[in-house]
Amino acid sequence: MNEAANDRVHLTREHALHLLKEMLRIRYFEEKCAELYSAGKIRGFLHLYIGEEANAVGVMQALEPEDAIVATYREHGHALARGLPTTAVMAEMYGKASGSSRGRGGSMHIFSATHRFYGGNAIVGGGLPLAVGLALADTMQGRNRVTCCFFGEGAAAEGEFHESMNLAALWRLPVLFVCENNLYAMGTALVQSESNPDIRAHAAVFGIVSEAVDGMDVVAVESAALRAAHAVRRGEGPRFLETRTYRFRAHSMFDPDLYRDKEEIEEWKKHGPVLRFRDWVLSTDLVHATDIDKLEADIAREIDDAVAFAEAAPWEPVEDLMRDVYTRNGMAAA
């Protein structure tokens, strides 16, 4: 009974403000990144999470500090929601030495050992076997932890997806698989890439309990993630969560977005996770407009500080190029 109670989201004023703040931080961080990309401050591939904020924020509420997270190349939101400092993430966008990966990874490869944040993986499906291994290590060492693995619906076509589902189910490993289904793998619609576009079914064939949830509703995601994470923590083996979501921006800054109707995008935006939650909390009187003004001002300041930090941060000396190719080289160079 207690466990069932734990699965419910307690939407206090404080928690509502927290969820809203976390989503707004990501939204404004991403908008700033787009601006900085256009200004030439950020280079490479940049994949924005705008429209999908409720997924990372909702799921992260169900995780503990000792749990592990494996993410994708669209992972700024996950990193921020996990608690990585905005400064270090922004400095990584700039490629600076103060970045979360010392400027070696960039937008697609944010890591933080202290947050048990295992990247930032730019090989679609490549993170799933890692999550299986992290969970295996926990199991073999008798630690009751969850490994949460985020990936997109495009990964469901990869062999590594099926291999990992099988291993996790076969060995009853504590993995929470979270498939953020935004309907497009780059420019290829789900119905054009999957013979069975019901993503949950792909996990169900391995006997993994799976659930689909509205990924534009942060409370629904949090609630589903709590249920799934608790089951994993109870030793019931892996769980699979499909969050049905949508990205409002193109796949990356290089993408002219020719494969989607503008009307489709506008329709999804009407139900955007930030807008929807904001309107709802205001309607319940849990939160007032002045609270949101204050949140927005705080976030604007945080992001300005992050940009100032990144601007001022040093570049990694070229002499350190080879540092950390091997651990022992790194130790010698340090």
Place this chain on the structure above:
Amino acid sequence: MTDTRRITYREAVREALREAMTRDERVFLMGEDVGAYGGAYACSLGLLQEFGEERIRNTPLCESGFVGAGIGAAMGGMRPIVEIMTINFALLALDQIVNTAATIRHMSGGQLSVPLVIRMATGAGRQLAAQHSHSLEGWFAHVPGIRVVAPATITDARGMLWTALEDPDPVVIMEHATLYNEEGDIAAEGDLAVDIDRAAVLRSGDDATIITYSANVKKALAAADQLSGEGIECEVIDLRTLRPLDDATIMTSITRTHRAVVVDEGWRTGSFAAEVSSCIQEQAFFELDAPVERVCSVEVPIPYARHLEEAAIPQPAGIAAAVRKVLRR
């Protein structure tokens, strides 16, 4: 005087596995048929009964999945030994090895290491045809972030594993499939771990240097014996470690012999032999009295029929001919 005992390469690998499992409870073996079957080449036979199925962990047929799981488990504090049946199957796991195991340390700015050992069988000579017989060691040696070793002797088969497990980064151990039945003497007891940094001079000679690794060490030694009868004394270098390459040992030898033959079971084009040859010409060009010769596999998928397979890969006669050529005899 230290007592010695005679064991096979396979027994040496098994002993090394047993020792590692006994010494460090974080160590476990994972791969296809490592359990009840005892490993495709019987290296882990009996270990399931000794250590149980948690630590002698049979996997489904999913090279990318279980190699990736090995990487994750290594980052999670374990010391996994992942066995891949043959190097040809390792191609199914190249994504995890090249894109993840080799990159994570650098790509994360030094935050995460991957203390993973991957063992795999390589090479031709058992009539297993073109999908079980290739020598792609050079492909792996191409990749920074991993270490690649090739035990050619019983001593190295017994001693390299523990050192590899102590390395904080991924180490790939290449075991040539024709070596498993080889016998040799090793110390009866004591610490049998060996370095995985340096090449070894297995035979001394002043006339020419034969540089090779893995199963071709034996063929090079056979060629050297044959040439000795003709009054030609060859130095034979077993590279042992392909990455990082111990070029100092090679150059020291060439500075004395002034002639080099590189033997590699990989195909000539883009081969590891090409890398060694290039290093020699960069570092010891003016020491050379003849162009560096390479003895590699014929550029053909390794065939099944014994006579064709033998013709496709380096043999002592071909190695001896290359040595005569660099000596203009």
